[in-house]
Amino acid sequence: TQLLEQSPQFLSIQEGENLTVYCNSSSVFSSLQWYRQEPGEGPVLLVTVVTGGEVKKLKRLTFQFGDARKDSSLHITAAQPGDTGLYLCAGAWGNTPLVFGKGTRLSVIA
Amino acid sequence: EAGVTQFPSHSVIEKGQTVTLRCDPISGHDNLYWYRRVMGKEIKFLLHFVKESKQDESGMPNNRFLAERTGGTYSTLKVQPAELEDSGVYFCASSQHRKGVTEAFFGQGTRLTVV
Numbered sequence: 001t002q003l004l005e006q007s008p009q010f011l012s013i014q015e016g017e018n019l020t021v022y023c024n025s026s027s028v029f030s031s032l033q034w035y036r037q038e039p040g041e042g043p044v045l046l047v048t049v050v051t052g053g054e055v056k057k058l059k060r061l062t063f064q065f066g067d068a069r070k071d072s073s074l075h076i077t078a079a080q081p082g083d084t085g086l087y088l089c090a091g092a093w094g095n096t097p098l099v100f101g102k103g104t105r106l107s108v109i110a
Numbered sequence: 111e112a113g114v115t116q117f118p119s120h121s122v123i124e125k126g127q128t129v130t131l132r133c134d135p136i137s138g139h140d141n142l143y144w145y146r147r148v149m150g151k152e153i154k155f156l157l158h159f160v161k162e163s164k165q166d167e168s169g170m171p172n173n174r175f176l177a178e179r180t181g182g183t184y185s186t187l188k189v190q191p192a193e194l195e196d197s198g199v200y201f202c203a204s205s206q207h208r209k210g211v212t213e214a215f216f217g218q219g220t221r222l223t224v225v
Binding site: 004030031033035040041042043044045048050088090092094095096097098099100101102103 | 114116119143145151152153154155158166169201203207211212213214215216217218219
């Protein structure tokens, strides 16, 4: 049983389009992180959200934590080829190790 | 500041052989984690050190895997003897916990192929 479900698994869009990827769980997390991973590299931390309903922005990326702290979304505005990569969400309870979703593989075509 | 570094980046070994992976965490990070991603699956937790002590090893697959962190600095993960199903990418991560938050910084991973 997978604790964190990410959707879609794959996404291919044109440069300039907007997109949203989702991370859903039946469990409540005390914190949730979004990572981006490129081929041959490890996951790179983008953001941490801890409060239900919290919204954080990182340039063209907007992250939201659900009110019940069971789900999260990542919205990218005006996607660029440099946004291509594997986006991973990971949740934790307190200081427990992270539990990861399988990721959304994004391809932005110029 | 140097990030988490892992060595080697790739390893191809035969079934039955031994392999040792190394991880150097970010300096000053007490917490060190090992994770693994096998093909088609999500990244899964293996083991957590706090300084030199094993805090949680509930994710270790079996007793063919041995992790150490002598002195609370770098860590090694030994697989002996390796089996085909051990193939995957092994990630190391380190963190300094903020209260109630796990925020980990990852190395580039070691891709292990057992043939």
